[in-house]
Amino acid sequence: MFWRLKSRPARLAIPLEIQKLIRRMANENPSWGEERIANELLLKLGFQVSPRTVSKYLPKRPTARPRGDMRWSTFLRLHAQGIIACDFFLAVTATFRLLYVFVVMEHHRRRLIHCNVAAHPSSAWTLQQLREAIGFQDGYEYLLHDRDSIFASHPDESISKLGVTVLKSPPRSPKANAVCERVIGTLRRECLDWLIRLTESHLRAVLQSWVRHYNTGRPNMALGPGVPDPPPGMPHDAVSTSHPRLREGKVVRARSILGGLHHQYFWTPAGAH
Numbered sequence: 099m100f101w102r103l104k105s106r107p108a109r110l111a112i113p114l115e116i117q118k119l120i121r122r123m124a125n126e127n128p129s130w131g132e133e134r135i136a137n138e139l140l141l142k143l144g145f146q147v148s149p150r151t152v153s154k155y156l157p158k159r160p161t162a163r164p165r166g167d168m169r170w171s172t173f174l175r176l177h178a179q180g181i182i183a184c185d186f187f188l189a190v191t192a193t194f195r196l197l198y199v200f201v202v203m204e205h206h207r208r209r210l211i212h213c214n215v216a217a218h219p220s221s222a223w224t225l226q227q228l229r230e231a232i233g234f235q236d237g238y239e240y241l242l243h244d245r246d247s248i249f250a251s252h253p254d255e256s257i258s259k260l261g262v263t264v265l266k267s268p269p270r271s272p273k274a275n276a277v278c279e280r281v282i283g284t285l286r287r288e289c290l291d292w293l294i295r296l297t298e299s300h301l302r303a304v305l306q307s308w309v310r311h312y313n314t315g316r317p318n319m320a321l322g323p324g325v326p327d328p329p330p331g332m333p334h335d336a337v338s339t340s341h342p343r344l345r346e347g348k349v350v351r352a353r354s355i356l357g358g359l360h361h362q363y364f365w366t367p368a369g370a371h
Contacts, residue, residue, distance in 0.1 A: 180239030181205040183278035202231040209326035
């Protein structure tokens with residue numbers, strides 16, 4: 099038995115880089131099995147690996163979810179280019195008046211494309227806001243919202259006629275619309291929690307100012323970091339240097355947002371005012 103074990107031919111382990119590549123391909127393509135990954139490695143990259151060897155390095159999947167079933171997070175990531183999401187949240191004025199804020203945003207660029215306020219929103223009012231947000235653009239494929247009663251069948255049918263598929267999140271599942279919920283949380287923490295809203299028009303003006311700042315000046319970590327809608331002249335890729343220096347002949351100036359609640363910084367010539 100000893101010499102039989104000693105004389106058994108040993109199969110060399112594949113390099114660590116190919117192991118990581120197999121796991122990467124499995125994570126990026128949840129519907130692929132070991133044979134598809136082995137064929138992809140052979141035909142496209144020139145690595146001959148048997149499907150049985152590939153199966154050894156596949157990430158462990160939950161037993162309750164069969165292979166090939168796309169998770170909700172995977173669907174949102176794959177279709178982020180064409181998904182917009184909307185939701186309501188409450189805001190209270192100085193006179194304890196309840197106002198409803200309606201926001202619509204893009205998943206891909208995290209850009210807020212619409213924001214409005216109403217004291218008593220209705221289905222017709224909500225439908226009009228969605229029409230203004232979607233407009234005649236062809237890039238939107240899905241509209242994600244919760245199961246609020248204000249999203250009756252009439253608004254969803256009208257939106258479907260614009261070529262947008264309506265997706266309703268499961269009941270009591272705010273994480274299914276997590277991107278929009280995160281934007282609402284950011285809006286509260288960075289804007290509304292610091293200001294006293296006097297009237298409906300005052301709240302609308304505050305939101306319009308903050309939305310411009312959010313889209314054109316606020317760095318977003320989900321973008322790399324980046325800005326959802328960068329203005330002309332802003333570099334798209336961050337420049338990292340080990341020894342940062344100020345630019346010769348230029349100074350850093352700040353633009354006040356919402357009376358000094360936030361600031362945007364930019365380069366200007368030293369003699370400019």
